[in-house]
Amino acid sequence: MSEPQPTRLSDYHPPAYRVTHTELTFDLDPAATRVKARLHLERHPERAADTPLELDGERLALEAIAIDGQPLDEGEYALTDTGLTVHRVPGTFRLDTEVAIAPEANTALEGLYQSNGMYCTQCEAEGFRRITFYPDRPDVMATFSTTVIGDARREPVLLSNGNPVERGELPGGRHFVTWEDPHPKPCYLFALVAGDLERVEDSFTTRSGREVTLQIWVEEENLGKTDHAMASLKRAMRWDEETYGREYDLDLFMIVAVNDFNMGAMENKGLNIFNSAAVLTHPKTATDAAFQRVEGIVAHEYFHNWSGNRVTCRDWFQLSLKEGFTVFRDQCFSADTNSAPVKRIEDVSFFRTAQFAEDAGPTAHPVRPDHYIEISNFYTLTIYEKGAEIVRMLRNLVGWEAFRQGSDLYFARHDGQAVTIEDFVGCMEEASGLDLAQFMLWYSQAGTPEIDAFGEYDYARCEYRLILRQRTPATPDQHDKRPLHVPIHLGLVGTKSGHDLPLTLDGEALGSDAVIHLREAEQEFLFTDVSEAPVPSLLRGFSAPVKLRFPYSREDLAFLLANDADGFNRWDAGQRLAMLALDDLIAAHRNGVEKVMDPRVTEAFRGLLNAEVDDRAVLAEMLTLPSEAYIAEQQPLVDVDAIHAAREFMRQGLATALRDDFLRVYRENADDAPYAPEPEQIARRSLKNVALAYLMAIEDEDGIELAREQFAADHNMSDVRHALTLLVHSSRDELSEPALKAFGETWAHDPLVMDQWFAIQVTRPQPDVLDRLKFLMHHPAFSLKNPNKVRALIGTFAGQNRVNFHRLDGEGYRLLTDVVIELNRLNPEIAARLITPLTRWARFDEERQALMKAELERIRAEELSPNVYEVVEKALA
Template identity: 80%
Template sequence: MSQAAPTNEKPQPTYLSDYQPPAFRVTHTELKFDLDPSNTRVTALLHLERHPDSDPGRPLTLNGEKLSLQRIAIDGQELQEGEYRLDEKSLTIDNPPERMRLETEVVVDPASNTALQGLYVSNGMFCTQCEAEGFRRITFYPDRPDVMATFATTVIGDKTQLPVLLSNGNPVERGELPNGKHFVTWEDPHPKPSYLFALVAGQLEKVEDHFTTMSGREVLLQIWVEPQNLDKTEHAMRSLKASMKWDEETYGREYDLDRFMIVAVDDFNMGAMENKGLNIFNSAAVLTHPQTATDAAFQRVEGVVAHEYFHNWSGNRVTCRDWFQLSLKEGFTVFRDQGFTADMNSAPVKRIQDVSFLRTAQFAEDSGPTAHPVRPDHYIEITNFYTLTIYEKGSEIVRMLRHLLGWETFRKGSDLYFERFDGQAVTIEDFVGCMAEVSGLDLDQFMRWYSQAGTPEIDASGDYDYAKGEYHLTLRQRTPATADQPDKQPLHLPVKVGLVGTKSGEDLRLTLEDPEDQANLDKGGVLHLRQEEQTFIFTGLDEAPIPSLLRGFSAPAKLRFPYGRDELAFLLMHDVDGFNRWDAGQRLAMLALDDLIAAHRNGVEKVMDSRVVDAFRSLLTTPTEDKAVLAEMLTLPSEAYIAEQQPVVDVDAIHAARSFVKQSLAYALRDEFLAIYQANQIEAAYAPSAGQIAQRSLKNVALSYLMSIEDEQGVALAQQQFEADHNMTDVRAALTLLVHSSRGDIADPALKAFGEKWAHDPLVMDQWFSLQVTRPQSDALDRVKYLMAHPAFSLKNPNRVRALIGAFVGQNRVNFHRLDGEGYKLLADVVIELNKLNPEIAARIITPLTRWQRFDEQRQALMKAELERIRAEDLSPNVYEVVEKALAG
């Protein structure tokens, strides 16, 4: 029996308001997989009982897609046609018993599953990805997060081709079978939703270690990889153990199974997946070696390992009632992994990097046609909502709770949440309710952060009364209209503030006139901005202050304050808040960039602001203990961030202005940059330690300035650094600078040698692709087309698509936005092709076209034309939803 023929109806949205508990719950699930690349047989035995909150007459409906049904039985009695209904998305039994054992047998084709959802094959290895709704491609099931069951899984495979058979939980039985096959049975004692199911089978080898929990239990740790990658697991294992220790010490959370397994997979749509006890990772998020991975890759692995491990509690033990609550697990877990990384490395740098990403990418998402609340009220395709808004803004909302409550009270709230809802599928109200309960704080207004889309704006002004020694700080908030929400209400924002004395250069004591405001300030260190406009009066000040506002970026908002350039330079040197020192420098640079963008647009001579040069000279010549922060301070705002500050994006003017600033600083401060470069050479063996990473980062920032003017000494240093081949961080930095320069005589041989040396390593080849297509020269688009025909490129591999196409359209703005529209045409061609292969990746990579309204009329017309061309295709729900929103916007 086969699945019914598909229909051509337009995809329909799912609404939060339509939520109902499932008609049936599953108490236990028994699965048996007989693995074959094109003909895998899956037998499922579901122990079902009617949900106590379900109407007695509701039928049993199981989700199922791309399944060939072979057999169906209830309590051992086979059903005949007419006793059930089957369509392309579901299996329905109209008059089921109230309690039953339902058995189905289906056949699936993993080898042809290019969408990489459900069960698929990657390099001969069987893998699964079930979040959000991939399990329905494995067997018929109530595939929703509020159906939680214990699982027993038997995996059968060819002993030679598939010697390793893994699934969730603990192995309880294994044995030999006829015809050269073998089996392993796994049991997971913790109830879980189907999205947390995992299976991996293939020719894998493992590295092992152990971790002793705070209660004295010993946990077996395993990382499974293809044999050639065994030497690339040490950092991931070290990161895992550090994560387990940190979660115990910081949140009191202990691991609950006898083993924790990670598997590295080359073909994977996401970074990694927190399946209970068996985490499946994109290879890029687990494999590292000094010769093949950069410092950024080491830090990413550390962060992703932590994120997926932390999910064991914030996502697995306590999960989402429905997918509208996705940020309940993702936002909270991002907040937790950011805290871990800050503790392991430089906390100010971590904050700077996270906020840079948020303000560049998530703020753009908030102001575009696909803007949505952190908890959306409807969706067509849930995988489209694995967005920066859900993850990054969701994390910022949790951080605001931490600011409002203070750490100790926040920790009490998280403890209550985990203890009260352990083993349950819950809502955002449950999480915030725990925080309100332990703090006594009214968080009803705060809940608007979850339902209201867009980025709030804070307009601040201040006035110092010399006679009274008072500073009056007025804050006004507004949130611009978004596509589905024209009217916005005031939010509850924590504004962390400091006043820096203009004479002393030190923080002044904060005493507020209002006792309630003072109590809030004493408790969480923040001002509570709840109204559209509030004035806070600081008293007892002996000198005029400069306000340091939104310290640590205490709320995800756009702050406007009429700082003068001298005031920004003063804060850059004196503010004790590391984030705001950096931000003062960025604001100072932005004022100069705005002038230069206007000059370029008007065809007048560009003149460099000497105050920026003086500020950079002070940074370069003042001793500092945190070189990682200094490297961030010396890095100019990106072209993408600059674009977000402009009313109309002029990519050519932005590129010209930023290049002019960088070159001007390089000419003026050549000797200082050279001294920084030479002072940060490292003779010791490579280590991904915070200290070494800081030195390499600072050194390579200095080299990038020297190479911006193609200074002969700078070119020689870049060539020497590439040829020294000490580590991939330095090699990649030097090679990128050479390839992005006009020195083809040096760059071309280096690029060729690099490609030949690392042709066998997919992750290094991803770097090789990216650094070529991000070069600013006008031949970049031709290079993209050339590399798309390279034998190592495949549209079926998400990492390769991101490395080549994603890097070009996202990081090479001046060439992607060419006035002839060829960049847009290339992206549309790729999206149309990917829509057939992997709709999830297609929907993600289309994003630059959806921002068409931000550009000039000529580019708008070209981008819209490509969106219309895509819309004319037979689209997946993923791409359809994004394109419709983009054109409607």
């Protein structure tokens, strides 16, 4: 497996044979599950009669094979490690195979595997080939009939896609259930779950009057943690009806919570399989962020029923067709359900930190890649988050009415089909009448566009001239970039009035808030009748996924922070102001000179703390400094220690100067009302906890007492976890150790809460954290075979504790490499995802570069899975 070959978009061809109906029978056994498959096949009319039948298959023991009831001799077919070829077949026929697989040995968690005694499947992207021989590609869509046979005591619940049509008892204490899914689907949407589960049941009445049964299946001890997921599902179903006109199409919708799962959740038709972390919530065990995450993921997977299931992708290069569109849909749902400005700030903050870094690294790729070695490596932020930003731009370009008409046309025209991004954008062109040919470049060009903006006000003519220049830096495999169609949402804020000024462009009155269109490498926009000198508010709402540079002075940014009508740009002005001051502090640390706090930042924060509060959640975001990861992305060379020192200096400086204000804000927002994950309560908690974090930054005695009280009150997990984090991250062991011990003992029985306990400890800024991590790897609650544990302990350390992961002794790099090498054998998909911090070696100083490259070389020396091989090769190219 040392040199796997890439799959290329240019090589796509339709399947030689399509499956019209699939019949599956599973006789479950941990060591030897037998899978009988009956495929009804027909040859593509343009293929020759002597075209062989080629099916995908991995790690399958073939027991029997027959065509139209006639067993095949060994010379009539060929087996390899990757599939089955039948040399001669009729134009229309029935293929029967029987294979044996071992779910208990499947640590990769792809195909059919066991999780704590429960059978579970994960077939996206290419896991079905580990279940039976099949054309494992998304453009082969068939109806499915599935019979699951299991032990009636060990597996009393037997689930699959669609509706149950038959069940019964069998000899030897076994039983069966047969499921029928009437909607054609690709095999990646197949699902099976079997085990000892309990269900929570509810119902939903569609707008056409149909009654849909809703079920959430969990282990018995988790029955009290499903209320929020069920309520979220019903809200999502109603929202999709009202916003997109989409009704659910089966009589039954099921969610199953699984402890061992590589992804967050999976939209299998009618039977969504969820990582337990993405479905289980309770005020005592889940934070506000977890409640909101569950709501968003439940909605996302439900929305896939149309944007992904009823209409799916022709090939995996079109992955963002379903994922980008569905992320956009779930973002809009969450914005409508909670605080829209905060949702946008959170999404963009994450995007600019993580996706921009992906675009700037060795694994950069377009939203629609042109080749891949291992498709699971392309479940990336570029595909999901940048794909969503492209759909958002498209919505804004054509307008909501045309976008809705375009989506209706898309769903109606392509229902039951596997299609391409061109099909989706083409429906938007047809509905809007716009030419979107240049816009399509967003899907094929990798990298983050950079826009340099310059403005000048002519006092005599009352004109404002805005010049925009765009460029996209070269990325691996793409050096020449073309100009994109970039929508720039903007306003001009009058420096006297503090309000948006009317906009007139080329003689057309645009109102006080408008979108201009940058299509060339350089364009000039002349606004007339501008009554006073303005400060431009550019890229409002983050109207395009670009890096914008404008020569704002610090006074300009403080002005926008106080006056901009766009909530997102107010927040962004504060971030930019803080970044300018942080740049000074980073330079001072690097040069060994005294650090000095910029008083303009302090006064801007003072103004925020003392202004009338419109939205506490937005204020909490405005008071939060840029993260170390985001700061690093703004630096030409990442100086880990200088960034950490600069941010801590600013945090402590603000805390010292505004100590009384932070204490007042904490007390004003303290609330002991019964917990509810509602916007107003969440906003109060967010603002209160931001204030407490500043007080603990200087280990203020009042702050320490408040943190202790908040932890001991045990009112809800949001407050408890925040207080515990502040105590554990303090410099005083007498604060951290008792709290850690109490929390660990209280929640030792709850795997998801223990994940939080792990993460809090490995984000400590103190240098003892690496020894602590090594100790925790032997904790009874940790398992390298469980992706949630790996992400909580190893992933959190490598991704969020930058100052300790990037230690100059290289111990952080060595530990991650050891884990990746072991996981390469156990779970290649998780191993490949963990490598990411090492792949960014080129951004660091020479000493760290050498250390990281040495660890990548150590990984490359192993016998690698395609997943890990692809990432390492790109990183070292």
